Amino acid sequence: MKLKLSLLTAxxxxxxxxxxxxxxxxxxxxxxxxxxxxxxxxxxxxVTPGVVSIQVSGAKEVRRRVDPxxxxxxxxxxxSQKRPFSxxxxxxxxxxxxxxxxxxNHVIDEADNIVVxxxxxxxxxxELVGADKESDIALLQIEGEDxxxxxxxxxxxxxxxxxxxxxxxxxxxxxxxxxxxxxxxGRSGLNIEGYEDFIQTDAAINQGxxxxxxxxxRGELIGINTAILGASGGNVGIGFAIPSNMMKNLxxxxxxxxxxxxxxxxxxxxxxxxxLAKAQGFDVKQGAFVQEVVKDSAADEAGIKANxxxxxxxxxxxxxxxxxxxKIATLGEGKxxxxxxxxxxxxxxxxxxxxxxxxxxxEADRIHPSLQGAALESGERNGNQGIVVVSVEERSPAARxxxxxxxxxxxxxxxxxxxxxxxxxxxxxxQGNIVLGIKxxxxxxxxxxx
Numbered sequence: 327m328k329l330k331l332s333l334l335t336a337x338x339x340x341x342x343x344x345x346x347x348x349x350x351x352x353x354x355x356x357x358x359x360x361x362x363x364x365x366x367x368x369x370x371x372x373v374t375p376g377v378v379s380i381q382v383s384g385a386k387e388v389r390r391r392v393d394p395x396x397x398x399x400x401x402x403x404x405x406s407q408k409r410p411f412s413x414x415x416x417x418x419x420x421x422x423x424x425x426x427x428x429x430x431n432h433v434i435d436e437a438d439n440i441v442v443x444x445x446x447x448x449x450x451x452x453e454l455v456g457a458d459k460e461s462d463i464a465l466l467q468i469e470g471e472d473x474x475x476x477x478x479x480x481x482x483x484x485x486x487x488x489x490x491x492x493x494x495x496x497x498x499x500x501x502x503x504x505x506x507x508x509x510x511x512g513r514s515g516l517n518i519e520g521y522e523d524f525i526q527t528d529a530a531i532n533q534g535x536x537x538x539x540x541x542x543x544r545g546e547l548i549g550i551n552t553a554i555l556g557a558s559g560g561n562v563g564i565g566f567a568i569p570s571n572m573m574k575n576l577x578x579x580x581x582x583x584x585x586x587x588x589x590x591x592x593x594x595x596x597x598x599x600x601x602l603a604k605a606q607g608f609d610v611k612q613g614a615f616v617q618e619v620v621k622d623s624a625a626d627e628a629g630i631k632a633n634x635x636x637x638x639x640x641x642x643x644x645x646x647x648x649x650x651x652x653k654i655a656t657l658g659e660g661k662x663x664x665x666x667x668x669x670x671x672x673x674x675x676x677x678x679x680x681x682x683x684x685x686x687x688x689e690a691d692r693i694h695p696s697l698q699g700a701a702l703e704s705g706e707r708n709g710n711q712g713i714v715v716v717s718v719e720e721r722s723p724a725a726r727x728x729x730x731x732x733x734x735x736x737x738x739x740x741x742x743x744x745x746x747x748x749x750x751x752x753x754x755x756x757q758g759n760i761v762l763g764i765k766x767x768x769x770x771x772x773x774x775x776x
Contacts, residue, residue: 366491366543370503373545375445376419376476377538379495380429380452380466382437383412416494416538417442417466418547420577422473427466428577429537430552431457434464442468445501456580460698461521461656462552463568463576464537476539479546481569482642484508484525492529492551492565494538504530506563508548513566514648515597516553521652524566525549531565540567549573575656588655589680591630592623594717597646598635606633610668613637614647628678630667637673638666648720654680690724693750694760696775700724702735702746712736712765713749728773730766737763 385408415433420426427442434440440452450468457464488508496502506529513524527540531554540549549567556562579586598608598615613635619625630636636644640663644650657663659682666675690700699722703714715733718725736742738752739761753760762773 366503366505369541369543369545370491370493372474373476373539373541374493374501374503375474377445377493377501378417378419378427379443379498379500380415380417380427380433380537381412381441381443382415382434382439383410384436384438385410386436411436413437414495414498414534415536416534416551418537418539418550419473419475420478420547422475425468425470425473426455426577426581427452427468428550428573429464429466430550431459431462431464433537434466435459440466442466443500444470444473456584456586458576458580458586459695461568461572461576461586463550463573463580465577465580476541476547477545478570478574479542479544479548481525481548481571484511484548484569486510489543490525490527490529490548491541491543492527492531492535492538493541494531494535494551496532496534498534502535506530509564512645512649514646514652516566521655523569523572523649523652523656524552525569527565527567528563529565530563535565572653572656575658579658586656587659587682589657589659589661590624590682591650591654591678591680592620592625593630594618594620595636595647597648608635608668609671610635610637612643612645613668614644614650624678624681628665628676630665630676630678631669633669635668636665637668640664641666651719690746693746694753694775696723696727697729698723700729702749711744713743713746727775728771729764732766734765735762736765736770737761 413433415429417427417429417433420428434454434457440454442450442452448470450470452466452468455465455467486508489505490508491503491505493501493503506527508525509528510526513526514522516522516524525540525548529540531551535551538551539547540551542548547570549569550573551565551567553566554562555564576586593616595614595616595618598610598613600611602615603611616630616632616634616636618632619630636650638644639650639653657680659680661680663678663680664675665678666673690697690702699719701716703716712734715729715731715735717731718729735749738749739756740763741752743749743752760775762775764771764773
């Protein structure tokens with residue numbers, strides 16, 4: 327059976343309820359020998375008013391797939407059309423005074439109308455404060471009285487085996503509660519989001535749970551339910567949630583800046599595995615192996631060098647390069663962190679002040695969403711014709727398009743480009759599909775982006 331990762335996108339087209347004959351059941355006692363039986367009811371009575379259902383609607387732009395060579399033989403660009411859509415999801419009130427509701431970006435992405443429904447039946451039209459596609463977090467705001475917020479837990483204190491409770495709106499069944507345990511922490515490399523540091527749980531999570539709450543037995547928010555691993559999008563006991571601390575870092579940036587300002591360490595590297603550790607003669611077996619340090623970056627200024635192994639961030643063990651990348655990016659620029667490295671048989675701790683991602687990287691993001699994760703440099707700055715792809719982050723949208731480090735973008739829809747500014751101006755004016763003409767070594771390749 328083929329397994330696949332599924333975002334819990336909540337577009338419910340139809341559902342059927344199979345009604346079973348009514349049967350009699352013995353009522354469970356509330357106490358045995360005078361001892362109260364354990365129950366989650368008191369905790370849920372406090373928490374569930376802070377979990378909301380979200381309904382969205384809008385129109386998505388749909389483009390017909392075409393042969394990219396049509397553009398090179400004078401055929402007109404295909405027309406795009408709008409297709410109506412609607413969907414369901416979940417959310418969590420995290421600030422009752424401000425009316426802030428956090429959910430997943432994929433729940434509200436491209437929506438024109440967002441309606442939040444509380445447990446007491448009240449409905450509010452929500453405004454989007456800001457969102458971050460790479461981490462799949464969105465912040466909404468509603469105006470209402472007597473709102474209930476869910477208290478945030480310190481997700482860094484979670485341990486595998488802790489009990490967890492998922493609350494959400496699966497298949498439109500509002501305030502459905504399931505329970506389980508924390509199965510694993512720091513899950514990354516799943517290719518669900520650009521930045522991953524998931525809590526894994528076996529609490530049942532299904533379509534419509536996206537953006538809902540994962541809480542501990544004290545009713546404190548430990549995560550935002552986001553994705554599942556299943557054969558056909560159904561629950562098999564492997565669900566993933568964005569940790570509350572990561573969510574808070576992102577939301578704080580959205581509130582302050584209207585967007586996420588990612589922190590940058592300025593290294594390129596890979597996950598240290600047993601083979602690499604043995605080849606290098608390292609005593610450590612896990613961590614983020616530094617292959618290159620960008621000049622004048624935060625890492626460079628702190629004294630991190632190529633061939634170092636980053637083994638801890640702020641006292642927390644780092645097991646992979648992807649884990650380090652996700653944690654750094656969500657901390658935000660200007661944050662001061664302590665990084666423990668392994669070098670020449672010894673360990674040492676360095677103080678690092680994170681810088682923001684370069685203007686070149688930000689420019690690449692603004693050109694087109696499909697170029698996120700690529701650092702571009704105008705040819706006029708490096709003596710080359712076209713636009714040089716300086717780097718491409720693994721599993722980023724740019725990597726999925728097919729861009730590689732060292733590529734030179736020469737054309738956009740048959741028109742030559744020499745600067746990032748030229749490229750942005752051309753793409754902003756294009757209504758249909760976009761074809762990039764790229765020089766790769768001695769070869770020429772073409773990529774279609776939508």
